[in-house]
Structure formats: C-alpha cells, structure tokens
Amino acid sequence: MALALENVSKHFGSLVAIRNLSLSFDVGSIYSIIGPNGAGKSTVVNMIAGSYSVTSGTIRLGATALNRLPKHRIAQLGVSRTYQNLRLFDGMTVLENLEVCFFPQSWLTFLTGAKRLSKAERLEICHACLAEFHLSDVADVLAGDLPYGRQKILELARAFVTQAPIVLLDEPAAGLNHTETKDMAAMIAGLKREDRAIILVEHDMDMVMSISDRIDVLNYGELLCSGTPDLVRTNERVQEAYLGTTEELDDIRKLAQSRRAQGGLRANAGIVRH
Amino acid sequence: MGNSVIARRLGLLAVLALCVVLLVLVPYLPSYYVRVVDSILIYIILAVGLNLVVGYAGLLDLGFIAFYAVGAYAYALLASGQFDIHLPFIVVLFIGAAAGAIAGVLLGFPVLKLRGDYLAIVTLSFGEIIRIAINNADELTNGPQGIAGLDRANLFGLPLTSPVHFYWLLLVLTVIVCAGVYYMERSILGKAWRALREDQDVVRGLGINTTTLKLLAFALSAAIGGAGGVIFGSFQRFVSPESFTFQESLLVVLIIIIGGVGNIVGVIAGAVVLVILPEVLHFAAQYRLLIYGVVLVTVIVLRPGGLVSPRFNLGFIIRKVRTLWLSPSKT
Numbered sequence: 001m002a003l004a005l006e007n008v009s010k011h012f013g014s015l016v017a018i019r020n021l022s023l024s025f026d027v028g029s030i031y032s033i034i035g036p037n038g039a040g041k042s043t044v045v046n047m048i049a050g051s052y053s054v055t056s057g058t059i060r061l062g063a064t065a066l067n068r069l070p071k072h073r074i075a076q077l078g079v080s081r082t083y084q085n086l087r088l089f090d091g092m093t094v095l096e097n098l099e100v101c102f103f104p105q106s107w108l109t110f111l112t113g114a115k116r117l118s119k120a121e122r123l124e125i126c127h128a129c130l131a132e133f134h135l136s137d138v139a140d141v142l143a144g145d146l147p148y149g150r151q152k153i154l155e156l157a158r159a160f161v162t163q164a165p166i167v168l169l170d171e172p173a174a175g176l177n178h179t180e181t182k183d184m185a186a187m188i189a190g191l192k193r194e195d196r197a198i199i200l201v202e203h204d205m206d207m208v209m210s211i212s213d214r215i216d217v218l219n220y221g222e223l224l225c226s227g228t229p230d231l232v233r234t235n236e237r238v239q240e241a242y243l244g245t246t247e248e249l250d251d252i253r254k255l256a257q258s259r260r261a262q263g264g265l266r267a268n269a270g271i272v273r274h
Numbered sequence: 275m276g277n278s279v280i281a282r283r284l285g286l287l288a289v290l291a292l293c294v295v296l297l298v299l300v301p302y303l304p305s306y307y308v309r310v311v312d313s314i315l316i317y318i319i320l321a322v323g324l325n326l327v328v329g330y331a332g333l334l335d336l337g338f339i340a341f342y343a344v345g346a347y348a349y350a351l352l353a354s355g356q357f358d359i360h361l362p363f364i365v366v367l368f369i370g371a372a373a374g375a376i377a378g379v380l381l382g383f384p385v386l387k388l389r390g391d392y393l394a395i396v397t398l399s400f401g402e403i404i405r406i407a408i409n410n411a412d413e414l415t416n417g418p419q420g421i422a423g424l425d426r427a428n429l430f431g432l433p434l435t436s437p438v439h440f441y442w443l444l445l446v447l448t449v450i451v452c453a454g455v456y457y458m459e460r461s462i463l464g465k466a467w468r469a470l471r472e473d474q475d476v477v478r479g480l481g482i483n484t485t486t487l488k489l490l491a492f493a494l495s496a497a498i499g500g501a502g503g504v505i506f507g508s509f510q511r512f513v514s515p516e517s518f519t520f521q522e523s524l525l526v527v528l529i530i531i532i533g534g535v536g537n538i539v540g541v542i543a544g545a546v547v548l549v550i551l552p553e554v555l556h557f558a559a560q561y562r563l564l565i566y567g568v569v570l571v572t573v574i575v576l577r578p579g580g581l582v583s584p585r586f587n588l589g590f591i592i593r594k595v596r597t598l599w600l601s602p603s604k605t
Contacts, residue, residue: 051479070478071478071479072478072481072483075480075481076481087473087475089468089476091468091471096468101480101481102462103480103481103482158480
C-alpha cells in the first residue's frame with residue numbers, strides 16, 4: 001500500500017501554506033519531512049490525517065482518495081498519528097489509552113458483534129504492545145501521571161497498536177532530552193516493517209539523519225529536495241534554507257566575531273530565522 | 275488465614291447485612307417516609323441516566339427533564355381515559371423508554387457540534403420547548419390542567435397501588451439501571467465516552483465516529499429518563515407540565531455535581547442528600563431555600579469534586595469485596 005499526495009495545495013486565506021506538492025510514501029520505509037519553521041510540515045501531516053481540508057489536489061491511500069473523507073474514516077483506512085503537543089487521555093490509564101483504539105468501527109459491528117475483537121483478544125494485543133514499548137509496569141497508571149518522556153512513548157504506542165500501515169509522527173522528540181531522543185530514535189527505527197510506512201516530522205537532525213530512508217525538505221510550502229540523508233545533508237539549497245545564503249552566513253560570522261571580541265556573546269544569541 | 279481477615283470479613287458481612295436490613299425495613303416506615311425513599315430512587319435513576327451524558331461523555335445537558343416528561347406523558351396518553359387507551363404498564367414502560375431515546379436522538383442531532391456553554395444553553399432551551407409545547411397542546415395534553423386519573427399500574431397481574439409497591443419496583447429498576455450503566459462504564463463504550471470527554475478530536479483520529487458515540491450517549495440516557503417518567507406518571511396518576519420545569523433539570527444536574535461526576539456511588543449519595551434535605555428543612559419553611567443554597571455552596575467550596583471521591587466508585591467496592599473474599603492476603 002502506498003500513500004500519495006498528487007499536486008496538493010493548501011491555502012489559509014491568502015497564505016499559501018503548501019503549493020503543488022507531490023509526494024509518495026511506500027510501505028517498508030521511514031520518511032522524514034523537514035524544513036524551517038513555517039515550511040508546511042505539520043500542514044502536510046494534518047492534511048493526510050484529515051484535520052485540514054485540501055484546497056486542491058488529491059491524497060490517495062492505495063486507490064482510495066482520502067481528502068474528501070471524514071477524519072475517522074481516514075483513521076479506519078489505516079492512517080494513525082501522534083500530535084506535536086502531547087494529546088493523551090490523561091484521566092484514563094495507560095492500558096485504557098490503547099484499548100480505546102479498538103472501539104468497534106461501525107454501528108453494524110456494534111450491533112451484530114461481527115468482526116469484533118473479544119475483550120480478551122483486545123487486552124492481549126494491548127498488553128503485548130505495552131511490553132513492546134516498555135510500558136507494562138505502568139499499565140494501570142493514569143496517563144497524565146506519567147513522566148513526560150514516557151507519555152511521548154505512550155503516544156507512540158497508541159499510534160502503532162492498531163498496526164496501521166501509515167503512521168504519522170509529528171515531532172516525537174520534541175521536549176525530550178538528549179538520551180531520551182536517542183532512545184526514541186532507536187525505538188522508531190525498530191518499528192520499521194515491510195507493511196508499514198512511518199512518516200516523521202522532526203526538528204532533531206541527528207534523529208532524522210540516522211533513521212530515515214528518505215528525507216523530503218520543504219521550504220515555503222514547496223518541495224526543495226528529496227533523497228537519502230547523505231544527499232540532503234550535502235545539498236546546497238537545503239543548507240541555504242536552513243542557515244541562510246553564504247553571504248548572510250558570512251555576515252553572521254563577522255557579527256559573532258565582533259561580539260566575541262567585545263566579550264559579550266550571549267549563549268542564546270545564535271538563533272537564525274530565515 | 276489470620277484473625278484480622280476473619281474480622282474484616284465479618285465487618286464486611288455486617289455492612290452488607292445492614293444495607294439489606296435497611297432496604298427491607300423501608301416498607302414498614304410510615305407512608306410519608308416511603309414516599310421520600312421512592313422519590314430518592316426515582317432521582318437516582320434519573321441522575322444515573324443523565325450521568326451517561328454529563329459524567330462520561332462530558333456533554334452538559336440542562337434539559338434532561340424533557341425526556342422524563344416524554345415518558346410521563348407517554349403513560350398519561352397510553353394508559354388513561356384521555357383517549358381511552360389502556361396499555362399495560364410494562365408495555366408503556368418500554369414505549370416510554372423508546373420515546374425518550376427518540377427524543378434524545380432528536381435533541382442530539384442539532385447539538386452535535388456544540389460543546390460546553392453552548393450545548394448547555396441549547397439543551398436548556400430544548401427542555402423548556404418540550405414543557406411549553408405540552409403546556410399548549412390542549413387537545414392532546416389538556417395543557418396546564420394536566421391529565422388526571424391515569425390507570426393504576428399493574429405488573430403481571432400484581433396491582434401497584436401503594437408507595438410500598440412502587441418502592442420494590444423502583445428498587446429493582448434502580449439496581450438494573452445501576453448495574454447496566456456500570457457494565458457500560460466498564461465496557462469499551464464507556465472508555466470511548468471518557469476519551470470523548472477528554473479530547474474529541476483525538477478520538478476521531480483513532481477512527482471512532484464521534485457522532486455515533488454522542489448520539490448513543492444521548493439516546494441511552496434519554497431512554498432511562500423516559501422509563502423514569504413512565505414510573506413517575508403511574509405513581510402520581512396525574513401529570514401536568516408543572517412537574518417538568520427547569521428547576522427539575524437543574525436538580526438532576528446538581529445531584530450529579532454534588533455527589534461526584536461520573537461516579538454511580540456519588541450520584542446515589544447526591545440523590546439521597548438533595549432529596550432528603552428539603553424534607554428535613556420543612557421545620558424552617560421560610561428559610562428552606564436559603565439553607566439549601568448555603569449547603570450547596572458549602573459542598574462546592576469544601577469538596578469541589580463532589581461528596582464522594584472519584585476513587586470510591588462501584589468498581590472499587592466490588593474489587594474490595596472480591597479480594598477480601600477470594601484472596602484476602604492481597605488486601
């Protein structure tokens with residue numbers, strides 16, 4: 001199964017967030033979408049998941065066009081996701097957060113019980129998933145009471161528990177410390193499977209470079225470059241988008257030098273917005 | 275097995291025995307007290323029903339009494355001289371529940387996209403619309419005069435005539451409703467409702483149709499309200515729009531808030547307190563509402579989560595009893 005964006009555009013009023021974007025994601029790989037702030041990365045994820053409508057173009061999963069379907073139908077067809085800001089069910093236990101994913105999908109199964117997992121089967125799957133994500137010890141703890149790092153992992157588990165073929169991860173490393181980020185990267189790399197495409201939106205370049213099979217770089221809503229981590233790393237246009245043009249870079253270096261000479265360089269003065 | 279386990283088991287047995295004895299003794303109380311207990315039981319049924327929507331699904335419904343009215347008028351129209359239709363009580367009980375459910379879905383559809391304050395306002399209006407419609411549909415309902423002389427309820431040949439008869443009927447129904455709601459709470463449906471209360475958008479992202487989920491909550495809760503209304507009608511043998519004012523809706527919501535939102539044990543406690551309180555305050559007739567208000571505010575200030583802690587719920591009690599009985603070493 002493959003997910004494809006065909007000439008997709010998204011306008012917010014007069015702002016063009018995504019312009020004629022075409023991308024294809026096949027199962028069996030990990031993809032990363034990167035780009036400077038405001039490049040449209042999260043917009044892409046939100047369009048695929050059905051949170052945003054598409055202004056023009058088509059998003060297809062296999063032969064099915066997703067972009068006219070309601071959000072829950074898209075999820076039922078096999079697109080699951082995490083969120084940029086944690087969105088767990090805080091007042092429910094860790095186990096219940098996973099169990100909810102197995103709610104019967106239509107009236108009919110609810111009435112007839114056909115195709116429906118039994119409670120025992122459901123619990124078995126959820127417990128296996130908890131074990132896989134090292135959350136078994138906190139199965140009965142309220143999700144909101146977990147430390148932040150484990151909440152991030154629980155959200156990851158919730159996206160994978162139903163074995164969805166397309167998994168969208170919106171900044172899984174946001175807010176994690178260095179060690180936790182490395183663990184998260186290893187965990188996601190370990191989740192790569194033949195029947196699953198993992199699509200990652202992430203700012204942590206170490207993580208992106210180490211686990212992605214393909215990186216798509218967005219800038220101002222357009223595809224700047226697409227390819228293997230090595231290719232993207234050495235691409236000049238990508239460096240420009242991220243760090244500014246070489247002239248600008250020189251200016252910054254000079255400024256930094258003069259500041260250093262004055263002895264007044266602040267630790268956080270190096271943020272460059274382009 | 276130590277002495278302490280035996281002592282605790284005996285203690286548990288004593289508590290259970292006390293509950294049973296109290297429930298069995300109610301019929302021997304003077305009629306006035308039995309009526310108060312009947313009233314408590316009706317409000318428990320209503321509040322447990324409304325709790326499905328307010329407590330579990332997190333949708334504030336201020337017009338719940340409309341479903342109660344639908345049930346009561348179903349009995350008034352189908353078991354009285356009004357149109358000379360005399361259906362048996364048990365049949366009307368199901369019709370009332372079904373009519374309530376339909377009304378619940380009818381209310382549910384237009385308010386699907388609303389949340390919080392807006393939902394509260396629209397449901398409040400719905401409750402008033404039903405009452406005012408009943409008040410004006412003279413040919414059907416006799417308007418403000420109400421319908422009198424409803425049939426005596428009759429359950430499989432047993433006539434229900436005294437408050438004591440209704441006590442037993444209500445007790446059985448309360449147990450059935452509480453058990454049913456408890457089962458739903460524990461099922462995946464209950465979990466989906468709780469998830470809906472926390473984050474509707476994420477629930478949709480998990481592939482759950484939130485429309486169905488909400489309508490189901492409205493329908494089930496309204497069905498319980500409708501069934502409660504049928505019993506109310508058969509008990510009073512008289513219905514008029516006056517019984518279904520906004521105050522009544524508010525009382526049911528208050529029972530939930532004072533007792534403990536989303537907690538059956540809390541709802542039962544809330545119903546006991548809020549129904550008994552005005553009766554106890556009869557001695558101070560003039561100051562009744564004042565004292566009532568002070569008590570409510572005090573509870574909200576001192577125990578904002580309700581009288582009963584969320585942890586002390588039906589599941590907790592059942593687990594306690596079970597572990598004490600089956601594997602006491604764990605307690």
